[in-house]
Amino acid sequence: MTSGEPQTLELDDFIIKKYEIKKRIGKGAYGIVWKACERKSKKVVALKKIFDAFTNQTDAQRTYREIMFLKAFSGHPNVIRLLGVHSALNYKDIYLVFEYMDTDLHRVILSKDILKDVHKRYIMYQLLKATLFLHSGNVIHRDQKPSNILIDTNCTCKIADFGLARSLSQLSDTPVGHGDLTDYVATRWYRAPEILVGSTCYTKGIDMWSLGCILAEMLLEKPVFPGPSSIQQLQLISQTLPPPTKEDMKIFAGTYGSKLFSQKPPGKHATLDEILREAPSDAVDLVKKLLVLNPLKRLTAAEALKHDYVAKFHAIDSEPVLCNPVTPPLNDNVMLSVDEYRSKLYELAVAPSAASGSRHHASRSRRQHQTPQQQSNPSKNQLRPTATEPKQVASRPRPATQASLASYSTAEARRNSLQKKDSSSNLASSGMGAGGENFSKTTAKKMERKSSLPILSSVSAAAAASSNNKCLMPASKTVSSGLAHPSTTSQPLSGQDKPKLRRTSTPGGTQATKASISGQRQWWY
């Protein structure tokens, strides 16, 4: 194989038949991501292969969570859209098909000087908007970091990688301190101090801390707390933030943090004001209100959306929230067997269009977990609609609390049709084949009025930087399928894919589908 050809040896034949593989675009701890084109529809997609998705219970649970939460939140304009799921023939790996995005925020930051002030504000606004949506479903992402934030030439951002997401609704049933954080391996630099000290104080503030780190990193063009170990990470934090009050110390009671934060931190001290002295004052103010030791005192996503820093973009009617908590069909507190996770995933998410061999495996595995009644009544075990099939809107009367969701879906349909109209002209002018999203007319007007988001000359530097991107992220897991490094490393983007960031905004939302599983009401989007 020549160096210019995409390496597709890792891909099943049925995948290569269905998708033309363009190039490898990313590699994370769990898999490889390719840019691909679906042969039939000519749609450009990102194809992620998760290797050994079901090796052990932890991996199986991670795969299960990632797909379930993606299915639940994919309708939001700032959450990556999952288009389909296929099983590999070996029944160990799994393919996820996503909408394609040009690059990720990590690469953009690495390439320096690409993001102007207004882009940083717009990115932050979109991240807050997406986080508000997740939090309204009582779910925390737990792994927000620049490489998990995908971005396109229109400066549209989408949160990806839901492998560590958790439903707080399920956690609240758990006795405090029991098994709730044992699986927590999020990237250290963006990890909240309460997590670093092993506290069981488990709130949406975890994501707000990560967002503070991301904003600070955009402003500094380098990570704000790049600790090489958990202890040093905590030291960097304690050297920078104001000392905790007595009340704050309660958060760290009984943990390593109570000692660490009660002492004067060793080493050099520089406050956030000093570190961020070149940044606009409203940016520094928002960072200071997110990077707060006490998670209960950090701004919530809803509060942060009202902050001056994102005022140019804030529009409450395009910041959707969910009315009901999102809970995966299997209780997240109970570690199930590999086969149980696999069976449930196949039942709920894997496309029936995948290789027939994998369907055979899936049904065999499902049969192993069927009750005698289920076995005698196979219709109960038919595959549910897949991510690629049109979703059904619940037909049952909605309780009052669901009304806003219903009207939101209507508004979304309207916006989508506007977006379609706008997109042809915008894509044509940007020279993009795919991957871009566009303004709704209303928001575009609002943005023109309120701000002028300059067209960035190019994010090609971001692409180029990716070739030198030597694993800046702390490692979390080694993959056994020949991946060189457990962290996020990236392939260079080719010249023809050099994108330009252009002005855009993508309000939007979801279409609701309701499923009742195990007697629990759930909302999937």
Ligand SMILES: Nc1ncnc2c1ncn2[C@@H]1O[C@H](COP(=O)(O)OP(=O)(O)OP(=O)(O)O)[C@@H](O)[C@H]1O
């Ligand atoms: N939809 C997409 N479009 C374009 N690039 C993508 C897409 N999804 C992922 N990537 C690229 O692939 C990289 C790895 O993807 P992802 O984070 O999903 O993998 P992972 O194995 O879960 O990573 P991690 O090490 O963060 O757990 C991303 O940082 C990004 O650069």
